Amino acid sequence: MSFNIEKTDKKRVVIIGGGFGGLRLALDLVDSDYQVVLVDKNNYNQFQPLIYQVATSGLYPSSISFPFRKLFDKSKNIYFRMAELRGVYADKNMIQTSIGKIEYDYLVLAFGSRTNYFNNANIEHAAMPMKFVDESMGLRNALLSNFERSTTTSSQDEKESLLNVVIVGGGPSGVEVAGAIAEMKHYVLPKDYPDLDANMMNIFLVQASDRLLPAMSEKASKKSLKYLEKMGVNVMLNTHVNDYKDNKVILGNGQTINSKTFIWVCGVKVPTFSGIRPEQIGPGNRLLVDQYNKLLGSDNIFAIGDCALMQSDANFPKGHPQMAQPSIQQGALLAKNLKALLKDKPLKAFTYKDLGSMATIGKNKAVADIFGLKLTGPIAWMLWMLVHLRSILGVKNKLSVLMDWTWSYFTYDKSNRMILTAFTPQIMREREELERKSHWGDLDPNKNR
Numbered sequence: 001m002s003f004n005i006e007k008t009d010k011k012r013v014v015i016i017g018g019g020f021g022g023l024r025l026a027l028d029l030v031d032s033d034y035q036v037v038l039v040d041k042n043n044y045n046q047f048q049p050l051i052y053q054v055a056t057s058g059l060y061p062s063s064i065s066f067p068f069r070k071l072f073d074k075s076k077n078i079y080f081r082m083a084e085l086r087g088v089y090a091d092k093n094m095i096q097t098s099i100g101k102i103e104y105d106y107l108v109l110a111f112g113s114r115t116n117y118f119n120n121a122n123i124e125h126a127a128m129p130m131k132f133v134d135e136s137m138g139l140r141n142a143l144l145s146n147f148e149r150s151t152t153t154s155s156q157d158e159k160e161s162l163l164n165v166v167i168v169g170g171g172p173s174g175v176e177v178a179g180a181i182a183e184m185k186h187y188v189l190p191k192d193y194p195d196l197d198a199n200m201m202n203i204f205l206v207q208a209s210d211r212l213l214p215a216m217s218e219k220a221s222k223k224s225l226k227y228l229e230k231m232g233v234n235v236m237l238n239t240h241v242n243d244y245k246d247n248k249v250i251l252g253n254g255q256t257i258n259s260k261t262f263i264w265v266c267g268v269k270v271p272t273f274s275g276i277r278p279e280q281i282g283p284g285n286r287l288l289v290d291q292y293n294k295l296l297g298s299d300n301i302f303a304i305g306d307c308a309l310m311q312s313d314a315n316f317p318k319g320h321p322q323m324a325q326p327s328i329q330q331g332a333l334l335a336k337n338l339k340a341l342l343k344d345k346p347l348k349a350f351t352y353k354d355l356g357s358m359a360t361i362g363k364n365k366a367v368a369d370i371f372g373l374k375l376t377g378p379i380a381w382m383l384w385m386l387v388h389l390r391s392i393l394g395v396k397n398k399l400s401v402l403m404d405w406t407w408s409y410f411t412y413d414k415s416n417r418m419i420l421t422a423f424t425p426q427i428m429r430e431r432e433e434l435e436r437k438s439h440w441g442d443l444d445p446n447k448n449r
């Protein structure tokens with residue numbers, strides 16, 4: 001296997017990762033004097049801020065994802081390859097990927113971050129992350145499968161464990177998914193599962209610090225807590241999760257919660273790759289960069305977005321928040337700086353323009369710290385919808401999301417409630433064989449199973 005991309009007289013920029021930062025950069029380099037090779041382990045870009053809505057059956061995965069090849073089908077200088085970065089040979093200006101090696105003139109690392117389990121193997125094994133579209137589909141399947149299984153078990157203990165949901169992390173993702181699951185409990189469960197007592201379902205949101213949404217204003221924290229409590233979510237502040245064993249979440253205070261739906265959204269870390277030297281790596285494994293996003297100690301490697309740590313911006317001495325806007329703004333400036341390099345012009349240093357942040361908890365319930373204002377309620381909710389709708393790629397996706405939101409606004413319905421798993425024929429055969437052995441039970445009609 002190889003990249004199969006002819007080297008031309010144009011300088012080559014290889015971008016690893018087509019998320020918020022990498023995609024902005026690639027789009028801004030369309031029709032430039034660079035040959036651009038965009039490498040991503042998926043063949044689509046994903047809109048992470050709405051991933052929780054896929055996990056809770058509100059949106060289809062395809063509504064928040066967009067294929068790279070479609071984005072660049074008219075761009076002659078942009079090549080896409082689906083591959084995974086394995087390592088960097090900086091001295092050879094070359095990278096190793098899952099499909100082979102490729103040389104670069106400039107390398108841009110924009111591979112984002114991954115869920116951080118803080119080295120707890122039990123938690124990593126049992127918890128469900130919600131970072132990528134495929135993970136959110138796994139979470140949706142688990143939630144719905146657990147509802148299904150709770151209707152067929154006669155054990156109260158198992159029913160409790162199947163219906164209880166524990167969400168760890170009180171940042172925007174935790175708050176948003178808690179609100180969406182509470183809406184499922186109130187509006188979907190009673191209709192779809194009339195033989196199930198919805199009151200048996202308890203939703204716990206566990207947060208280590210003393211307030212929700214710690215990166216937002218006090219007002220946003222208090223209001224989101226009030227919204228969630230009103231929706232029946234048990235918010236546990238100042239509480240750590242220590243472990244997970246025997247279907248139980250073990251809290252720092254010794255208390256346990258019986259739950260098979262254990263959602264982990266409490267932090268990220270940056271993956272490491274061979275060829276990146278230890279002195280180039282900062283806290284959280286983030287790659288240390290200068291004011292131009294250039295990797296420290298390198299001439300032609302840049303890092304942008306979640307995986308980069310820039311400490312030169314006076315307003316953000318500990319680095320920029322790992323959010324979409326810093327990634328997009330760094331991608332846009334790097335495109336300008338790469339074009340400037342071609343013309344031997346000076347580079348511009350990065351300063352982050354903070355556009356604010358927002359989170360939605362449910363219908364008409366949102367909080368927004370934006371333009372110096374601290375908004376809550378329906379106004380914040382409308383604003384949240386407008387901002388997100390504007391940012392989704394593709395007109396069809398925007399329309400599809402708008403239609404699903406409008407439908408669920410009036411009906412409280414969540415349309416995407418299928419348990420869908422992708423299988424190759426071989427996996428299918430193996431699964432059937434396994435089920436035949438373990439679950440199908442005795443075919444004697446006089447026996448119960």
Ligand SMILES: Cc1cc2nc3c(=O)[nH]c(=O)nc-3n(C[C@H](O)[C@H](O)[C@H](O)COP(=O)(O)OP(=O)(O)OC[C@H]3O[C@@H](n4cnc5c(N)ncnc54)[C@H](O)[C@@H]3O)c2cc1C
Binds near residue numbers: 323325
């Ligand atoms: C559930 C969730 C909700 C969020 N909500 C918000 C929000 O509301 N507002 C906000 O501002 N931010 C939000 N964020 C944070 C925001 O999504 C990230 O800060 C942002 O995506 C970072 O952009 P990036 O370009 O650095 O990385 P990403 O957007 O994560 O992109 C990284 C890309 O690299 C690819 N990749 C990873 N590893 C490899 C590899 N080894 N080889 C090849 N390709 C690779 C990935 O497939 C991906 O396409 C949210 C994040 C999550 C997980």
